[in-house]
Amino acid sequence: MEPFLKGRWKWLTVVGMLMFFLTGCSSNIKAGVLNPQGPVAQKQYDLIMWSIILMSVILVVVFTLFVVILIKYRARPENEGYEPPDQEGNRLLEVVWTMIPVIIVIALAVPTVTTTFDLEKSPSPDKEPITIEAESAQWKWIFKYPVQGIETVNYVKIPANVPVRFQLESHDAMNSFWVPELGGQEYTMAKMPMYLWLEADKPGTYLGRGANFTGRDFAKMEFTVEAEKPSDFDDWVKQVKETAPAQSKEEFEKLLEPGTVGRMTFSSYPEDEKKDSSDHGHGHGSSKEHHESNSH
């Protein structure tokens, strides 16, 4: 047993060095989820950090107990004849370690519930939001601006500092609309529109992608979210309206065929693809009525 124990310490050192190496490797960890660039991502980031703090407490307590008990009560030649006591349990201790996780769960559950309800609402209720329809198809992202009447593919421009209500839908397989630096994801589902609020604090380009597997070229379903100053955004819309081609119904249907495409911009999209702009009210709730009325 003894030489083996020596071996164990050696290995522990190796593991320790590995961990060090790993943390060294991830010096630019501030990307993606841990680099929030808008109020939604910030709320989620705060919740994540709070949960990491709570969980660290558990890790420290359990790891310490684990190491101390293993070292102190390991079998050694000196304690050869030692007969461990016949303990049935300890009511007080058991109550204590039932209460510890209860407290931690409450400490996490409260902000979880409040944030869940917060994220249903516009992150900046005092500002006028814009709506963009984000639609997934195999294997591209289509963005329609119902008010502006324009359409982009595989990129989306948004005004910075303006809450954006993304209305999500899919033309085929279920995908998930995810822009880690602006906020968490929501599924896109066929005939079941849902919405997701996002907002960028400042102009910049943020990487988004489909997160839910949809088949062959799923890995290529990347898009960029390009936040610009509201005035620049308005100029861009005007420019698109003037210079970009219109999209015919045939072109739109061709776009929906399975395959990948590059970035595209259209000054309009086919009329019957425009949803009636009446709000479904409870986008997060998967409006069943809507679903049924649509399937006739």
Added chain:
Amino acid sequence: MDLFDMKMPDQLIVWGNPLINGAWISIILVTLGIVFVLTKYKKWRWLWDEWLTTVDHKKIGIMYIVSALLMLFRGGVDALLMRIQLALPNLEFLDAQHYNEIFTTHGTVMIIFMAMPFLIGLMNVAVPLQIGARDVAFPTLNAISFWLFFAGALLFNLSFVIGGSPDAGWTNYVPLAGEELTPGIGINYYLWGLQISGIGTLATGINFLVTILKMRAPGMTLMRMPMFTWSTLITSVIIVFAFPVLTVALALLTFDRLLGAHFFTIDGGGMPMMWANLFWIWGHPEVYIVILPAFGIFSEVISTFARKRLFGYSAMVVSIVAISALSFLVWVHHFFTMGNGPWINSVFSITTMAIAIPTGVKVFNWLFTMYKGRIEFTTPMLWSLAFIPNFIIGGVTGVMLASAPADYQYHNSYFLISHFHYVLIGGTVFGCLAGLYYWWPKMFGFKINERISKWAFWVFVIGFNMTFIPMYLVGLKGMPRRIYTYREGLGWTGLNFIETVGTFVMGAGFVLLVWAIIYSIRHAKRDYESDPWNGRTLEWAIASPPPHYNFARVPRITGQDPLWRAKKKGETIFEEKTPLKPIHMPNHTGIPAVMAGFWFVAGFGFVFEWIPVGLAGILGVLLCMMWRSLTDYHDHHEVPVTELRDAAAEEIKNAGGRSARGVVNDG
């Protein structure tokens, strides 16, 4: 549709990809090799009589474990292939289709054909012995369960060489997995492979539920049962409630694909999200089906090698029961991002977090079982000890995932992947291996070599952490699961490369483990010790390997840890004065294997949508059932008293107590 239209898929025999060609060649060579060895050493008869027709729970358990180890190898190779592909950006080692098939089969094989059969194998080996029973309640049904699992696994594994593998993920979400978006037969393999083995699992659940409730030895009250038996009982209850949901969900999707129904289609009034609900109403309890038995194993092993009774036994029991109840109340957390509304997400966040409470209680009880103990670092104990820190890492990240708004950021990312590998490897796989090492001497009469096994342990555990710690980080950097390649400049490369290296280290650990087993089979001293670990429970009171009837005399139980009490307090388990009586035992029968063969034919026919072949298989199954019901009055034999004497003497020597004229083993 035309009933007799036996249409051929585009590619019946998959050929062309060098990896799959290699698989074909190795399948043919291994098959020829097995046939050659069996013929040369005239072992066909032995194989049929001793194994294929057996209804002995211990042998069935061994067959489960051997199959599970093979599946661990297969799923592990899948993992290595995926990790090679993702080691660096833009690699073209696998194309998208092949990668998608591999991650689908990796997940399905590991959960359905590795983790569950491994644990069910260990239950088969240990549970009847732990409760003092001579077999399970329905021995033939037990064999049917095994052979259904085997037929399902065989069918599923054929997919990559015949006709093409499923490629919609192990969760098989519709509409992607529907006929419209994924035509072809791959998904059919998934549906039928799982359906056939799932029916077997359901029968196992019923079997062990009845066995534990009805076949305990006198004095073995519920609250005196060993913790592994308790966890098996609760697991069986979960199986009985959860598996019918899977059966129905698979059947509905089969109707969609085979008969053109519209349960889950986008058009025609179908409801794709119903699949996600049904799948996870089964799928989340399934997670506990593969973790609770592991908890039971850790309880046995930790108590044995700390030389101390399990701390807080009744709290442990209450915790398992609480976990099993909660396991049915959390399924929505698999799709917080499906627009459920804030109330539903809040409720399911809280129920999910609540699971941390009974689980936390268990962890502290394990720690305090070791407190003031005398901890011996045998290999089964090492796997159990490694479980605690690794599982805790998986557990706390699970609580983080339970917080719905935060989950919007973790969902579908490598953070999630790492979480469930920490609980499924750190919990289930470590538990399977701890159980394998622990009960190996009971199954075969010798231990697995400790020196090689400890190397295997350290290499595997280090490789495991090297693989999965970077996965948490790369997930937070926005890397989603199930992508077959990624581009440069995302900051993912270094972490992915470490993961790949770690996977190979794990693979080396597995090779060492296999080597330890082969080395021990060839060289280990056969000491046939009844009680090699100085155990506490009933299985260690009888010979190793145990006779097929297990107990010559029915044991009498006076408390928890009966063998420990016999050794320490001289309590009597086997009363020498009780006269030996002939034992009624079930006969061997070929029906289970033949019936599973017909299931295989049926499954194969329906996979290819060859309805007549499928129906012929079903007819065969029905004929087997009829045959069985007409012959079941002649399916047992008596073991005469003269055959019981040696086993009875062994029992008296080990646990005859003070009454056995001073032959007390002082431990």
